[in-house]
Amino acid sequence: CTKRPCKNGGVCKNRFWGFECLCSHGFTGRTCECEIDECATGANACVGNSRCVNNVGREGITCKCPVGFTGHNCEINMDDCKSNPCLNKGVCIDGINSFSCECPYPFKGRLCELGRSWFCKKRPCKNGGVCKNRFWGFECLCSHGFTGRTCDCEIDECATGANTCVGNSRCVNNVGREGITCKCPVGFTGHNCEINIDDCKSNPCLNKGVCIDGINSFSCEC
Known part of the structure; x- marks a missing residue:
């Protein structure tokens, strides 16, 4: 034992055949050189996505928990609703390292903060x-x-009783203001295109000929 053959805190004992190492917990081997992988044995009680770590020099293991979990074996989902984050009587629903709020109408927003x-x-x-x-x-x-x-939705006033355009005139909605506009065919005028333009107004017939008005035309009776 004077050469201190035992590693990792093992205690050396002289024996008649030589020496014996009394190993610290978690180690084994002739000179306590081998670490026992307790995580690979039934001692691994870590749950979910937690990571098992050997406790060097002492009994058992330690579970390294993922974000959002706690407990000896990482079996507890941390309560993200503990601080009552939801406003305006919103109901907090706990998630994994997160939460959501069910908002009463008409509130909205992540925390029901929008009224x-x-x-x-x-x-x-x-x-x-x-x-x-x-x-x-x-x-x-x-x-x-x-x-x-x-x-x-634009109201189609041309499809309602507001359409008073006559003949072959075309009804057009007045966007943003009341009523309609009638687009008159050639030869007609008036709000509803109801007036046949007088093509005889300029007295085009000569030598006392009589002008007969037509639609965008005239004829003369001589």
């Missing part, structure tokens, strides 16, 4: 509609000629 005013902040109303916060959410006051939840 009714949140809706109009996103400017949901289109085509010049004005957003108003309501207790149920928001309401869009649409510009004339538009409708829908977000004023996204």
Whole structure:
């Protein structure tokens, strides 16, 4: 034993045949040179994705837990809802190193921090509609000629009783203002294209000929 053959804290004992090493816990071999891999034995009780580490020089193992877990064997999912992070009576749902909030209507956001005013902040109303916060959410006051939840639909006034265009005239919606516009065919005028333009107005017939008005035309009775 004077040569101190025992390694890793082993205690040397002189024997009649030579020496014997009394090894520290976790080591074995003639001179205690071999570390016992307790993680490879039934002693490994680490769960999930935790990592087993031998306790050098003492009994047992240590479990190195992944983020979000704790406990001797990493068997406990840490309660990320412990601090009550959800606002406005939101319900916290614990995850693995995370949480989510179930928000009561009309609150939104990661922590239910966005209230009714949140809706109009996103400017949901289109085509010049004005957003108003309501207790149920928001309401869009649409510009004339538009409708829908977000004023996204143009009202086809030409398909309603508002279409008073006559003959072969074409009805066109007045976008953003009331009413329609009638696009008149050649030879007609008036708000509804109801007036046949007087082609005889300039008295085109000579020698006391009588002008007969047509549609974008005239003829003379001589």
